[in-house]
Amino acid sequence: MSRYTAFAWLLAFGIVFQLSHGVEVNVTDKEDMLCLYANLNVSFSVSYEVAGDRNKTIEFTLPNEVTTDGSKCDTTSSTLKLNFGTGHSWSVNFVMNGKVYQADSITFSYNLSDSTHFPESLSNETVSVTMKPQITNVGVDTCYSCKSKDMIQADLVNMTLSDVLIQAFVSNGSKSENITSCSADQPTTPAPPTTPATSTATAAPVTNFTSTAPPPTTTPTPTLPTPTTGKYSIKSDNSTFCLLANFGLRIGIKQGEKYQEMNLEPNMTKVSGSCGVNSSELQLVSNTMTIMFTFTNNTTKFQLHALNFTAKTTSGVEFSEVNTNLSLWEAAIGSSYMCNKEQNYTITNVLTLYTFNLQVQPFGVTKDVFSTAEECQADAESFLVPIAVGVALLVLILIVLLAYFIGRKRNMATGYESF
Ligand SMILES: *[C@@H]1O[C@H](CO)[C@@H](O)[C@H](O)[C@H]1NC(C)=O
Ligand SMILES: *[C@@H]1O[C@H](CO)[C@@H](O)[C@H](O)[C@H]1NC(C)=O
Ligand SMILES: *[C@@H]1O[C@H](CO)[C@@H](O)[C@H](O)[C@H]1NC(C)=O
Ligand SMILES: *[C@@H]1O[C@H](CO)[C@@H](O)[C@H](O)[C@H]1NC(C)=O
Ligand SMILES: *[C@@H]1O[C@H](CO)[C@@H](O)[C@H](O)[C@H]1NC(C)=O
Ligand SMILES: *[C@@H]1O[C@H](CO)[C@@H](O)[C@H](O)[C@H]1NC(C)=O
Numbered sequence: 001m002s003r004y005t006a007f008a009w010l011l012a013f014g015i016v017f018q019l020s021h022g023v024e025v026n027v028t029d030k031e032d033m034l035c036l037y038a039n040l041n042v043s044f045s046v047s048y049e050v051a052g053d054r055n056k057t058i059e060f061t062l063p064n065e066v067t068t069d070g071s072k073c074d075t076t077s078s079t080l081k082l083n084f085g086t087g088h089s090w091s092v093n094f095v096m097n098g099k100v101y102q103a104d105s106i107t108f109s110y111n112l113s114d115s116t117h118f119p120e121s122l123s124n125e126t127v128s129v130t131m132k133p134q135i136t137n138v139g140v141d142t143c144y145s146c147k148s149k150d151m152i153q154a155d156l157v158n159m160t161l162s163d164v165l166i167q168a169f170v171s172n173g174s175k176s177e178n179i180t181s182c183s184a185d186q187p188t189t190p191a192p193p194t195t196p197a198t199s200t201a202t203a204a205p206v207t208n209f210t211s212t213a214p215p216p217t218t219t220p221t222p223t224l225p226t227p228t229t230g231k232y233s234i235k236s237d238n239s240t241f242c243l244l245a246n247f248g249l250r251i252g253i254k255q256g257e258k259y260q261e262m263n264l265e266p267n268m269t270k271v272s273g274s275c276g277v278n279s280s281e282l283q284l285v286s287n288t289m290t291i292m293f294t295f296t297n298n299t300t301k302f303q304l305h306a307l308n309f310t311a312k313t314t315s316g317v318e319f320s321e322v323n324t325n326l327s328l329w330e331a332a333i334g335s336s337y338m339c340n341k342e343q344n345y346t347i348t349n350v351l352t353l354y355t356f357n358l359q360v361q362p363f364g365v366t367k368d369v370f371s372t373a374e375e376c377q378a379d380a381e382s383f384l385v386p387i388a389v390g391v392a393l394l395v396l397i398l399i400v401l402l403a404y405f406i407g408r409k410r411n412m413a414t415g416y417e418s419f
C-alpha cells in the first residue's frame with residue numbers, strides 16, 4: 001500500500017517537474033536546419049456541452065508528447081503546430097513585418113469525441129477556436145520571452161501561456177541569444193535599458209508597424225462591479241470642511257492593444273488636498289493608483305480643470321496621464337455639482353474616467369454640508385420621465401372624474417337612480 005503511495009508520489013512529482021520545464025520543440029526546414037524554436041507551457045480550460053443542458057468545464061495542460069506535423073517555415077510567414085492526444089492541436093501563425101515579427105493568431109482544435117479529455121461530451125466533433133495573442137513587435141533574430149502568465153479568452157476556451165520562449169524565422173540554423181521580453185516581464189520602473197546584453201530588446205519602435213498591424217482586438221475585459229461610492233473631504237486651517245466630494249470612480253486605461261479598467265476602493269484610499277481662493281486640490285492615493293483633481297474658481301463658477309493620474313497596471317508598467325485643460329463638473333460658486341447617473345469622461349486618448357453618484361463642492365462649503373446642487377443633464381433628463389408620466393396620469397384621472405360627474409349630472413337630470 002505505502003509502496004504504491006510512494007510510486008504515485010514519484011509519478012506526480014515527475015509530471016510536475018516535466019510540466020514546469022515546458023514543452024520544447026524544434027522545427028526544421030527542408031535543409032534540416034532549425035527554423036522555429038519553442039519552449040512553453042500552455043494550460044487550457046474548455047467548456048463543453050454534456051447531457052441535461054449543462055456545460056462542463058475541464059482543465060488540462062499541453063502534454064510533453066507532441067508532434068510538429070503541419071509546422072512550416074517560409075521567409076515571411078511560418079506556422080508552429082503542436083499535435084497531441086487523439087486529434088487535438090495547438091498552432092500559432094507568425095508573420096514577418098520588416099524588422100519585427102508577430103504571432104497573428106493561435107488556433108486550438110480539440111476533438112470532443114476524446115472521452116479521456118472530454119468525458120460525457122454530447123458532441124463528437126472537432127472544434128477549432130482562433131484567438132489573437134499579444135505577441136507583437138518581436139525583433140527579427142531574437143527570441144520572444146514571456147515568463148509571466150498570459151491568459152487568452154474565447155467563448156468556450158481560455159488558455160494560459162507561461163514560461164514562453166519562442167523564436168520564429170531562425171536564421172543560420174541556430175537559436176538567437178538575444179531576447180525580446182514581453183511587457184508583463186519588464187521591470188516595473190521604466191528604467192533606462194541598462195539590461196545585460198542577452199536581454200537587450202531589439203524590438204525597435206518601428207513606426208510603420210502600427211499602420212500595417214491588424215486593428216486592435218478588443219479583448220473582453222471581465223465586467224467590474226459598480227465602484228463603491230467614496231466620501232472624501234478636506235478641512236481648512238480652522239478645521240471646518242472646505243472641500244467635499246462623493247463619488248464612485250472607475251478608471252479605464254489603454255496601453256497599446258490592451259484596455260484595462262479598475263475601480264477605486266474608497267476604504268483603501270488616502271485623502272489629502274488643499275483649498276484655495278482660486279484653486280483647490282483633492283488627491284486620492286490607493287494601493288493601485290494616485291489621482292489628483294484640481295478645481296478652479298473663475299469668480300462665478302468652478303470646474304474640474306486638471307486631472308493627473310498615475311497607476312501601475314497589472315503588467316507592472318507605470319502609467320501616467322495628465323490633462324490640465326479640462327472644463328468638467330461646472331457649477332456656480334456657492335453650489336455643488338451633482339451627477340448620480342454613470343458618466344464617462346475622456347481625459348486623454350488613453351485614459352477614461354467613469355463616475356457614479358457624483359457630488360462635489362470644491363469651494364464655498366458652509367456648515368460642513370453640500371450646498372444646493374446643480375444637476376447634470378443626464379440626471380435632469382431622468383427626472384423628466386417620471387414627471388411626464390405623473391402629469392399624464394393626472395390628466396387621465398381628471399378626465400375620468402369629469403366623465404363621471406358629467407354622467408351623474410345627466411342621470412340626475414333624467415331622474416334615474418344612480419349608485
Ligand atoms: C477523435 O477522437 C476519436 C476517439 O478518441 C478518434 O477515433 C478520432 O479519430 C479522433 N478524430 C481525429 C480527427 O483525430
Ligand atoms: C457523431 O455523432 C453523430 C450523432 O450524434 C453520429 O451520427 C456520428 O456517427 C458520430 N460520428 C462519429 C465519428 O462517432
Ligand atoms: C475563462 O475565464 C473567465 C474569467 O476568468 C471565466 O469567467 C470563464 O468561465 C472562463 N472560461 C472557461 C471556459 O474556463
Ligand atoms: C545580439 O547580441 C549580440 C551581442 O550583444 C550582438 O552582437 C548582435 O548584433 C545582436 N543581434 C541582434 C539581432 O540584435
Ligand atoms: C512608412 O511607410 C510610408 C509609406 O507607406 C513610407 O513612405 C515611409 O518611408 C515608411 N517609414 C518607415 C520608417 O518605414
Ligand atoms: C473658516 O475659514 C473659512 C475660510 O477659510 C471661513 O469662511 C469660515 O468662516 C471659517 N470658520 C470659522 C468657524 O472660523
Ligand SMILES: *[C@@H]1O[C@H](CO)[C@@H](O)[C@H](O)[C@H]1NC(C)=O
Nearest residue numbers: 227228229265266267268269
Ligand atoms: C473594503 O470594502 C470592500 C467592499 O466595499 C470590502 O469587501 C473590504 O473588506 C473592505 N476592506 C477593508 C480593509 O475594510
Ligand SMILES: *[C@@H]1O[C@H](CO)[C@@H](O)[C@H](O)[C@H]1NC(C)=O
Nearest residue numbers: 276277278297299333363364
Ligand atoms: C472665487 O474667486 C473670486 C475672485 O478670484 C473670489 O472673490 C471668491 O472669494 C472666490 N470664491 C471662493 C469661494 O473662494
Ligand SMILES: *[C@@H]1O[C@H](CO)[C@@H](O)[C@H](O)[C@H]1NC(C)=O
Nearest residue numbers: 275276277278279297298299
Ligand atoms: C485669484 O485670482 C485673482 C484674479 O484672477 C487674483 O487677483 C488673485 O490675486 C488670486 N488670488 C490668489 C490667492 O491667488
Ligand SMILES: *[C@@H]1O[C@H](CO)[C@@H](O)[C@H](O)[C@H]1NC(C)=O
Nearest residue numbers: 290292308309310320322324
Ligand atoms: C502628476 O503626478 C505625478 C506623481 O504624483 C508627478 O510626478 C507629476 O509631476 C504630475 N504632473 C503634473 C503635470 O502635475
Ligand SMILES: *[C@@H]1O[C@H](CO)[C@@H](O)[C@H](O)[C@H]1NC(C)=O
Nearest residue numbers: 305322323324325326327328
Ligand atoms: C484647451 O481646450 C480648449 C477647448 O476645449 C482649446 O480651445 C484649447 O486649445 C486647449 N488648450 C490646450 C493648451 O490644449
Ligand SMILES: *[C@@H]1O[C@H](CO)[C@@H](O)[C@H](O)[C@H]1NC(C)=O
Nearest residue numbers: 252342343344345352354378
Ligand atoms: C459614455 O457615455 C455616453 C453617453 O454619455 C454613452 O453613449 C457611451 O456608451 C458611454 N461609453 C462607455 C464606454 O460607457
